Amino acid sequence: MSYNKRFDGRKFTETRPMKAKTGVVKNAVGSAMFQIGKTRAIAAVYGPRELHPKHLQDPSSGRLRCHYNMMAFSGSGDRVRPGPSRRSKEISYVTELALSPVLDLSAFPKTVVDVFIELVQTDAGTRCAGICAASMALADAGLKMKDLVCAVSVGLVGGTPVVDLNYEEEAYEEGAVDIPIAMTPRDGKFSLLQLDGDLSKEDFEKALALAKDACQKIYEVQKNALKERYVEDKK
Amino acid sequence: MGEILVKEKEIVAPGDVLASGMDYIPTDGAFRDGENIVSSLLGLVYIKGRLIKVLPLNGVYIPKKDDVVIGRVSDMTYSSWFVDVGYAYDAVLSLKDASSDYIERGADLTTYFNIDDFIIAKVLKVNKSMAIDLTMKGPGLRKITRGTVITITPQKVPRVVGKMGSMVSLIKENTGCQIVAGQNGRIWINGTVPDMERLAVKAIKFIEQNAHKSGLTEMVKTMLSKEAKK
Incomplete structure (x- = not known):
């Protein structure tokens, strides 16, 4: 039996409902909340600040450190x-790799920018929600970035390409493939691509195309949330 | 042909395309990507002739030469002081820039500045690795012995000062307080009446919250007159 209707009634190309907000952590320099379906991530950015131990300091640029x-x-x-x-160490590390291509810390040598990503509620797709929240928080902290980073998971559930898998789909009995992807929306380049499962080249390309469309939608949500904080009360 | 795709003072996010074509030149907070000029900051767009820049709305203090800053002495050595000015690393105030007095070898330096003293200083030099040197030689630079120091977002200091210092003189006139705004977001307020000092703090916090709005001077004026009636 093939997977022809999603558990939560979404279309195959549809993401779960999204919500985003910036300035949620008062003590941080920049912060953001990103929610997709039941998965909710909160990111807080501190710094540029002093980096210890000293051997980690880079005299030519600042460093990004994700938790x-x-x-x-x-x-x-x-x-x-x-x-x-x-698991959390690996995700922290891939998050760093996903965000560093857009971030420019060359003006802050020997410093570190700390990003703390806390998952308050989870229903699959946590690293993607975390990356979305972190990229918004970095922008909110006034750091120089070439672009925002949007992330979503795509994959195959029972052989059907779908976007933004929830936990139920990820654990589908007849087999599911999960591909978390992060993308810079302006030039359409990928900065994170992981794969859990196996699939054909054709299905892989189909999944990537789905991810690109979904990322554009996420990008709009992120951008609006960043500006909303300043535009809303302008009226 | 070049074309501007945003309005003056519009809020843009990193990655937003500001203009297309080669007629415009990106400056602070913007960069060129092929045919387009793209924002690299979350901030407000300013267009001046052919130049496009984006000013950030948030962030930490980035030291610049000749900035007047308010710092806290965090440590001292036999010939210098370390001053926390809000950047990742402490600034250095060396003895030769601290005073023009003749200082005897082995003299007690705490008589000049002690740990936890607040000072108004000027950034003498910032080198490539962002090591900051301070000086106390200049008009108005001194140790702070009374009053209140508050911290706001450094990017909002220009709004607190206003055009040619208009905003800060408005608060000074209405509260009778002495106010010095450091470029690092620390503001020193010294009033003879504690209530007036509190009112000045309130006005500055109000400006910080509403810094991105237009018609701010009028808003502060009404706020101050309303408070004065209480």
């Missing part, structure tokens, strides 16, 4: 064990 964390109560199943894990 990804799923809160203990965030999942719908068991309690998530708090603290760093193999």
Whole structure:
């Protein structure tokens, strides 16, 4: 049996409803919340600030350091064990790699910009939501960026290419492929591409095309949220 | 043919295309990508002739030569002071820039500036690796011994000062306080009456919150007169 109707009734090319807001963490230099479906990420940016240990300092540029964390109560199943894990370290690292191509920290040598990404509620697609929130928070902190970064997961559920898988789809019995993707929307380049599962070249290309369209929609949401904070109360 | 795609003072996000064609030149906060000029900041667009720039709405303090800043002495050595001015690394105030007095070898430097003292200083030099040198030689540069120091977003200091200092003199006239705005977002307010000092703080916080709006001077005027009646 093929997967011809999605569990939550969405179209195959449709993302879950999105919500975004900036300035959510008062003490941070820049911050943002990004929610897609039930997955909600909050990112806070601190710095540029002093970097220790000293051997990590780069005299030609600032450094980006990301911290990804799923809160203990965030999942719908068991309690998530708090603290760093193999998984959260990997995601922190790929988030750094996904964001660094757009970020220009050359004006702040020997410093670090810390990005803390907290997942308050999760339903698959957390690293993508985290990247979306982090790129908004970096822009909100007044840092120089070539572009925003939009991220979404695409994949195959029971052989059908779909956009933005939720947990139910990711765990589909007859097989699911999950491809988290991050993209810079202006030039359409990918800065993150991971793959869990196996699929044909044709399906892979179909999935990438879906991701590009979805990222454009996410980009609009991010951009509006960034400006809203300043435009809204202008009236 | 070049074409501008945004309005003056419009809010733009990083990656927004500001203009197309080769007729315009990107300056601060913008860059050229092929045919287009693209914003690299979340901020307000300013177009001056052929030049396009974007001024940021938020961020930390980025030191510049000749900035007057308000700092806190965080540490000292036998010949210099380290001053926290709000950047990632402390600025250095060396003995020779601190005073024109003759200072005996081994003299007690805490009589000049001690740890936790607040000072009004000027940025003498910022080198390529962003090491900051300060000086105390100049009009109005001194140690702060009384009053209040508040911190606001450094990018909003120009609005607190206003055109030719119009905004800051408005607050000074209405509150009778002495006010010095450091470019690093720290503002020193010194009033004879505590209530007036509080009112000045309130006015500055009000400006910070509404910095991106137009007609700010009028808004501050009505706010101050309303408060004065209370």
